Amino acid sequence: MARLARLYVPDQPQHVILRGLDQQPAFVDDQDYELFIDCLKAASRDHHLSIHAYALMPGAVQLLVTPTEESSLPKAMQAVGRRYVAHFNRRYARRGTLWEGRYRATVIEGERYFLLASRVVEMCPVRAGLVSAPEDYRWSSYRHHIGLTLDSLITDHPLYWSLGNTPFERQRAYRELCEQPLDEREASQLQQATLKGWVLGSETYREWAARAANRRVSPLPRGRPRKVRETPQQQ
Numbered sequence: 001m002a003r004l005a006r007l008y009v010p011d012q013p014q015h016v017i018l019r020g021l022d023q024q025p026a027f028v029d030d031q032d033y034e035l036f037i038d039c040l041k042a043a044s045r046d047h048h049l050s051i052h053a054y055a056l057m058p059g060a061v062q063l064l065v066t067p068t069e070e071s072s073l074p075k076a077m078q079a080v081g082r083r084y085v086a087h088f089n090r091r092y093a094r095r096g097t098l099w100e101g102r103y104r105a106t107v108i109e110g111e112r113y114f115l116l117a118s119r120v121v122e123m124c125p126v127r128a129g130l131v132s133a134p135e136d137y138r139w140s141s142y143r144h145h146i147g148l149t150l151d152s153l154i155t156d157h158p159l160y161w162s163l164g165n166t167p168f169e170r171q172r173a174y175r176e177l178c179e180q181p182l183d184e185r186e187a188s189q190l191q192q193a194t195l196k197g198w199v200l201g202s203e204t205y206r207e208w209a210a211r212a213a214n215r216r217v218s219p220l221p222r223g224r225p226r227k228v229r230e231t232p233q234q235q
Contacts, residue, residue: 007197008070009107009213013052013157015117015194016073019100020059026098027058032088033139036061039083041153043076050155053117055124055140062121064114066157070214077103106194107209107217109201113190114159118145119178120187134178142178147171 007014020026027033033056044051048068055062067073085098108117122142125131134142144151145160147167163173193200199209199217210217 004197005215006070006074006105007107007199007213007215007217008067008073009199009209009217011066012107012209013064013066013110013114013117014073014105014107015121015190015200016061016063016065016077016103016105017191017194018061018063018077018103021097021100023059025058026061026088027056027139028092032091035087036080036084037139037153039080040076042083043079044153046079047072047076049073049076050157051141051153052114052155052157052160053121053141053145054153055121055137055142057125057128057130057139060124062124064117064121066155073105104195104197106197107199107201107213108190108193109199109205110157110159112202112205113186113200114157115177116183116186117190118157118160119182120190123178123182145171146175146178 027036036056040051040054043049044065049072050066050068051063052066053064065073081099088098089095108114122134122140122145125137125140126134131137134140135146135148137143141151141154143149144154160170160174163177164170190200196219198219199206199213201209206217
């Protein structure tokens, strides 16, 4: 079966997951994390990819992005992969791939899922037990969104800006939002949609996306089409 093209809907955000091979670490020390971020900055600039949120963890990367063009995300991830894996293999005297196959990604309905996805991404280090509070983790965009740092990698999305009229209002509102418990059902829906590559959104949104996308946005019905039995005409 032919592999489907990477899903793309113009001007729509995407959630991205990149996992390390066999749960092995893809980052060992600060130098690795810093280089990966430099790679992301260069690739996002060169391929017109807006990065809204990220979390780099020892065995995985999660991103929230908006591609400007259909090729923006694939080319950016390819560029990051080439440069970073070459560095990692050279530094640690190893060969071969560093990642568990291709990155996973899907389009999400911004109004309904963008802020959820941003929280899921930035809370990953807490959920993984790496830190007790998200602001204690250096390698995510959370500190940027609550005003502790200014991260040049980040392009703030209009939905983040809608949280307040001033930077202080937005930062406070986002911090308060992140202090609320995540909806585990919706967080699981986001992860599954991303891993499977199908649009996450309301039925109305999926119908709209299907008209704008470069391929189908949801799986085909299971099984073969039912045959319609013809009734013999009576003489």
